[in-house]
Amino acid sequence: xxxxxxxxxxxxxxxxxxxxxxxxxxxxxxxxxxxxxxxxxxxxxxxxxxxxxxxxxxxxxxxxxxxxxxxxxxxxxxxxxxxxxxxxxxxxxxxxxxxxxxxxxxxxxxxxxxx
Amino acid sequence: xxxxxxxxxxxxxxxxxxxxxxxxxxxxxxxxxxxxxxxxxxxxxxxxxxxxxxxxxxxxxxxxxxxxxxxxxxxxxxxxxxxxxxxxxxxxxxxxxxxxxxxxxxxxxxxxxx
Numbered sequence: 001x002x003x004x005x006x007x008x009x010x011x012x013x014x015x016x017x018x019x020x021x022x023x024x025x026x027x028x029x030x031x032x033x034x035x036x037x038x039x040x041x042x043x044x045x046x047x048x049x050x051x052x053x054x055x056x057x058x059x060x061x062x063x064x065x066x067x068x069x070x071x072x073x074x075x076x077x078x079x080x081x082x083x084x085x086x087x088x089x090x091x092x093x094x095x096x097x098x099x100x101x102x103x104x105x106x107x108x109x110x111x112x113x114x115x
Numbered sequence: 116x117x118x119x120x121x122x123x124x125x126x127x128x129x130x131x132x133x134x135x136x137x138x139x140x141x142x143x144x145x146x147x148x149x150x151x152x153x154x155x156x157x158x159x160x161x162x163x164x165x166x167x168x169x170x171x172x173x174x175x176x177x178x179x180x181x182x183x184x185x186x187x188x189x190x191x192x193x194x195x196x197x198x199x200x201x202x203x204x205x206x207x208x209x210x211x212x213x214x215x216x217x218x219x220x221x222x223x224x225x226x227x228x229x
Binding site for chain 1: 119121155159171220222225
């Protein structure tokens with residue numbers, strides 16, 4: 001069974017600082033990778049996804065992520081965060097093949113942006 | 116195009132009662148997925164349905180939980196005889212026929228069992 005590890009449960013940063021949220025996955029087959037954001041008491045919004053092609057993926061709100069197959073990582077980055085980026089961020093993996101609909105999520109990283 | 120709708124947004128039930136959670140997928144989507152988010156956990160897959168069919172229910176607890184997606188109307192997740200451990204946020208997602216990898220999530224239903 002595949003798993004997703006988000007190494008940091010909480011990341012506090014100051015406004016306009018850069019941030020990296022780490023995500024590692026375990027899978028022996030091809031995978032598709034996603035980052036979702038969850039604002040308080042709201043549903044999940046897709047930030048970005050890697051399906052194939054370029055390993056550097058750009059998403060909404062200035063976020064980007066890089067797929068690293070050798071390190072089985074898909075870290076999320078933003079060069080300069082805003083207060084409004086405060087939210088929970090979830091990394092998710094979707095395995096290729098017959099069960100290519102079942103998202104496996106990490107436990108989430110709470111990003112808190114302080115003024 | 117309206118997004119995935121879920122209702123109610125908040126539901127309080129006493130132990131032993133039934134909880135019914137509703138999900139209306141995006142227009143044109145015939146694939147529905149239910150996920151559960153326990154406190155301080157990521158979302159966990161529960162069940163995948165197409166119209167009138169359960170495709171994969173491998174994540175559903177064996178007892179008290181059931182799901183349906185009738186030909187007409189929303190998908191329903193039903194929890195009978197709720198217990199405190201059922202308190203969680205339940206999210207529904209839908210995807211179009213052309214791409215099961217695109218899942219759009221609803222706002223969730225937060226169930227509290229007292």
